[in-house]
Amino acid sequence: MIGLGLPRGFLVTLKNFVRPAVTEQYPDRHVGLLGAAKEAGMNPFQFLIKNPGNSLKAIAGLATVPVAVKQSPRFRGNEFTFYEDRCTVCASCAKYCPLGIIEIVSVPGKIDAQEGESYKIEVFDIDIGRCMFCGLCVEACPYDALHMGTKFERSSYIRNDLVISKDELFAAEKRPSSFYRPQFEETGFDPFSEEVTDYHDAGRHERPTDEDLKRKWVDER
Amino acid sequence: MAIKTQPVTVNLGPQHPSTHGVFRMRVMFDGEEIVDVEPIFGYLHRGSEKLAEERTYTQIVTLTDRMDYVSSMLNNQAYILAVEKLAGIEPSPRGVWLRMIASELQRIASHLVATGFLLQDLGALGTPLIYAMRERENILDLFEIICGARITNSYLRPGGVFMDAPQEFWPALDRGLSDIVNTLDELEEYLSGNEIVFSRTKGTAVLSPELLINASITGPMLRASGVDWDLRHRNPYDYYEKIKFERKLHTASDNYARYWVRVQEARESVKIIRQCIDQIEPGPVRPSFDDVPRLLRPPAGDAYAAIEGSKGELGFYLVSDGGIAPYRMHVRSSSLINLTLLRDMLIGGQFGDLFVTFGSVDLNMGEVDR
Numbered sequence: 001m002i003g004l005g006l007p008r009g010f011l012v013t014l015k016n017f018v019r020p021a022v023t024e025q026y027p028d029r030h031v032g033l034l035g036a037a038k039e040a041g042m043n044p045f046q047f048l049i050k051n052p053g054n055s056l057k058a059i060a061g062l063a064t065v066p067v068a069v070k071q072s073p074r075f076r077g078n079e080f081t082f083y084e085d086r087c088t089v090c091a092s093c094a095k096y097c098p099l100g101i102i103e104i105v106s107v108p109g110k111i112d113a114q115e116g117e118s119y120k121i122e123v124f125d126i127d128i129g130r131c132m133f134c135g136l137c138v139e140a141c142p143y144d145a146l147h148m149g150t151k152f153e154r155s156s157y158i159r160n161d162l163v164i165s166k167d168e169l170f171a172a173e174k175r176p177s178s179f180y181r182p183q184f185e186e187t188g189f190d191p192f193s194e195e196v197t198d199y200h201d202a203g204r205h206e207r208p209t210d211e212d213l214k215r216k217w218v219d220e221r
Numbered sequence: 222m223a224i225k226t227q228p229v230t231v232n233l234g235p236q237h238p239s240t241h242g243v244f245r246m247r248v249m250f251d252g253e254e255i256v257d258v259e260p261i262f263g264y265l266h267r268g269s270e271k272l273a274e275e276r277t278y279t280q281i282v283t284l285t286d287r288m289d290y291v292s293s294m295l296n297n298q299a300y301i302l303a304v305e306k307l308a309g310i311e312p313s314p315r316g317v318w319l320r321m322i323a324s325e326l327q328r329i330a331s332h333l334v335a336t337g338f339l340l341q342d343l344g345a346l347g348t349p350l351i352y353a354m355r356e357r358e359n360i361l362d363l364f365e366i367i368c369g370a371r372i373t374n375s376y377l378r379p380g381g382v383f384m385d386a387p388q389e390f391w392p393a394l395d396r397g398l399s400d401i402v403n404t405l406d407e408l409e410e411y412l413s414g415n416e417i418v419f420s421r422t423k424g425t426a427v428l429s430p431e432l433l434i435n436a437s438i439t440g441p442m443l444r445a446s447g448v449d450w451d452l453r454h455r456n457p458y459d460y461y462e463k464i465k466f467e468r469k470l471h472t473a474s475d476n477y478a479r480y481w482v483r484v485q486e487a488r489e490s491v492k493i494i495r496q497c498i499d500q501i502e503p504g505p506v507r508p509s510f511d512d513v514p515r516l517l518r519p520p521a522g523d524a525y526a527a528i529e530g531s532k533g534e535l536g537f538y539l540v541s542d543g544g545i546a547p548y549r550m551h552v553r554s555s556s557l558i559n560l561t562l563l564r565d566m567l568i569g570g571q572f573g574d575l576f577v578t579f580g581s582v583d584l585n586m587g588e589v590d591r
């Protein structure tokens with residue numbers, strides 16, 4: 001039974017022993033003095049003088065810095081991005097959701113001479129406690145109002161807190177994932193470093209120029 | 222002098238770490254020898270087939286992800302093929318190539334999991350499993366780049382995939398493939414010549430090809446007994462007729478042969494993906510919404526489509542009554558059918574081989590119970 005197989009196997013484990021670890025540290029990573037100084041954007045001596053307390057901690061190996069998890073821009077996170085001004089309350093998203101967890105109530109809103117009647121959102125609840133982040137609602141949205149978010153840290157001890165209400169949705173950070181949104185991919189948008197705050201930029205089509213608008217509304221009539 | 226023993230019945234599972242999920246077995250031992258096994262399933266039953274009856278055809282894709290959760294892409298592919306057959310959809314070429322790449326990647330991931338856990342069951346606590354999982358992690362990263370999710374992908378749609386792969390996917394895939402080959406080399410160097418693995422797996426749970434065929438066992442288990450049956454070759458779906466690959470066969474039909482076939486198949490998958498990358502053509506990834514609307518209403522009728530999944534023939538049978546949801550969906554899940562020979566494999570074996578044999582079937586409880 002004794003042969004070369006075992007020693008060869010041990011060589012493999014030995015090789016892996018000295019290989020850099022692939023473990024992802026989350027949410028914090030332990031750093032030494034150098035790492036802590038780098039995180040604070042100073043050189044170690046400055047850091048030592050300015051924050052003696054933190055330096056001591058870092059030298060003792062107790063200092064931690066938060067880490068950003070490496071994600072793809074297409075990542076389907078659970079904090080939806082929503083553009084109120086783009087939404088027509090058509091409820092395609094609610095109809096398309098396999099679990100039926102989007103609740104929309106609308107009321108007739110203002111009547112605009114040019115654009116006609118519009119609807120106001122009264123309730124827009126997404127129960128992410130039951131959401132499976134399949135993205136079908138985002139796929140169904142014809143006006144690019146709803147986008148998957150890239151963040152995923154919205155956990156809670158109480159189940160009822162897992163309902164994203166209208167106010168929270170409106171106020172959420174506008175860091176849309178490029179899932180099913182090729183327009184973001186074309187411009188090389190990176191949700192981890194930038195935001196899309198203007199709702200015009202979130203659409204699938206180019207923003208119409210004043211020229212286009214004039215042609216549409218004045219010349220063609 | 223033989224020791225006088227008395228049969229003892231032991232309950233294994235459902236919450237046992239080695240049962241690959243929630244599987245329960247009532248085993249009768251006589252000393253170290255297994256004299257009777259009674260498998261009991263149903264602990265992970267979620268009623269996916271019934272749930273499908275009130276979902277539209279696109280929404281069901283999300284249900285298929287959750288059946289065999291270590292090979293979601295393959296489940297997606299089998300389901301989508303059945304829908305395309307049912308509704309007579311002509312898929313877009315680029316979408317088909319993309320889904321072939323995705324499903325072959327998934328096959329590698331699934332085989333890595335199977336190998337890792339087989340070794341875990343053998344008592345190699347941790348090390349080979351971690352090597353396999355480390356590589357699987359890279360594949361899941363690729364899935365995250367291509368579709369935004371790691372496990373529950375829902376990447377495929379009737380007629381293709383929902384979105385083209387982004388620019389950064391192709392270099393990442395290239396790197397990933399060479400990493401996979403390295404890991405497989407390493408795993409084989411580590412295990413395929415290892416005397417302990419030999420003595421534990423060779424000659425255990427041998428099944429004859431006749432028995433396997435009669436029990437309609439498919440996949441690596443069948444190929445480990447020397448039967449050349451691979452749906453990708455026998456009944457090519459998608460563009461597999463444009464792909465050249467070897468079918469790896471082993472004749473021993475024991476636990477070692479099953480392990481060996483899986484590792485070799487993962488290597489072949491790498492070659493298949495390379496060929497797909499060479500042949501992929503630009504174009505739309507799915508037909509336009511005019512041809513294939515989001516809300517499909519296939520004509521009344523039925524369709525069955527099967528693919529070579531990571532565990533065997535994975536088939537979806539759909540019956541439509543002309544509505545927006547299928548009238549009935551049935552899944553031919555290879556894990557469940559591969560389990561039918563459990564008694565033949567285990568009875569007469571040793572207690573120590575129980576979980577090894579169980580692991581060599583490579584079953585996934587999500588697919589067994591659905």
Ligand code: SF4
Binds near residue numbers: 135
């Ligand atoms: S991601 Fe899926 S489950 Fe979640 S709200 Fe959208 S459609 Fe529903």
Ligand code: SF4
Binds near residue numbers: 091143146
């Ligand atoms: S988010 Fe999109 S799909 Fe949902 S109601 Fe608004 S416009 Fe319609």
